[in-house]
Structures are given as C-alpha cells and as structure tokens.
Amino acid sequence: MCLKQKIVTEQERILQQTSKIQNILKKGKQEEKLLQYEIVRQQGYYNMLDKRARILTGLTEKDYNYILKNYTELILKFPKVKEKAKSRLQYLKSAQISKIIAIKGCSNCIEIVSKKLDVTENDLCENCKKFITDQQIM
Numbered sequence: 366m367c368l369k370q371k372i373v374t375e376q377e378r379i380l381q382q383t384s385k386i387q388n389i390l391k392k393g394k395q396e397e398k399l400l401q402y403e404i405v406r407q408q409g410y411y412n413m414l415d416k417r418a419r420i421l422t423g424l425t426e427k428d429y430n431y432i433l434k435n436y437t438e439l440i441l442k443f444p445k446v447k448e449k450a451k452s453r454l455q456y457l458k459s460a461q462i463s464k465i466i467a468i469k470g471c472s473n474c475i476e477i478v479s480k481k482l483d484v485t486e487n488d489l490c491e492n493c494k495k496f497i498t499d500q501q502i503m
C-alpha cells in the first residue's frame with residue numbers, strides 16, 4: 366500500500382468513526398427529546414394535541430410534531446423511556462412534596478421529608494396530605 370492510499374484509508378476510518386459518534390449522539394438526543402415528551406404525557410395535565418402540552422415539553426414545534434406523529438415507533442425504539450419518565454416524575458413529585466411540607470407541614474412531617482428522599486403523600490399525616498392535594502400535584 367502506498368502512502369497516499371494509507372492516508373485515504375486513515376481519513377475514511379476517521380470519517381466512519383465520526384459518523385458513528387454522530388449517530389450515537391443523534392440517538393441520545395432523540396431519546397432525550399422523547400423523554401421530555403413522555404414526562405409531559407405521563408403528567409397528563411393536557412391532551413398532547415393541546416399547544417400547552419408542547420410548551421411544557423420545551424421542545425420545538427418541529428421536534429414535537431415529529432414525536433407526536435411517530436410516538437409508537439419511537440417508544441418501541443427506546444423502551445426505557447417510559448420507565449425513565451416515571452421515575453423522573455416520582456422524583457419531581459417528592460421534591461415538590463418536600464418543598465410544600467417544609468413550608469406548611471407539621472413538625473412531624475417536616476422531619477419525615479427531611480429524612481426520606483423518595484417521599485410520597487402516603488408518608489404524611491392526614492392533615493399534611495391535604496396540603497398536597499390542595500396544590501394538585503399530579
């Protein structure tokens with residue numbers, strides 16, 4: 366193999382690797398976008414055809430419409446997204462519960478939320494549970 370050929374193959378190799386990396390990044394971005402969509406879908410505040418749902422996802426109109434149209438295929442392509450969205454929502458919910466209880470809760474429940482990371486309304490007394498339902502978290 367002459368030097369010129371060697372250089373060409375080397376360049377091809379680099380190009381191939383770069384496009385591989387780009388594909389992985391693209392896939393990662395797609396999955397991340399689908400996750401943003403799925404979180405809002407699971408929250409269920411709005412029908413996904415509602416414009417407000419798109420705003421909540423933070424996605425561009427183009428990305429949003431793409432996911433809306435291809436949701437079934439995308440979920441099959443990224444099966445972990447549903448579970449990820451669920452745990453992300455649980456995390457958000459318990460963070461919100463902790464925040465509300467820290468302000469309004471009784472001293473007993475304040476102690477509970479300060480110790481437990483994945484707190485749910487079931488950890489709270491009836492009185493503090495009401496604060497959470499009043500705030501209509503999910």
Ligand SMILES: [Zn+2]
Binds near residue numbers: 470490
């Ligand atoms: Zn309480």
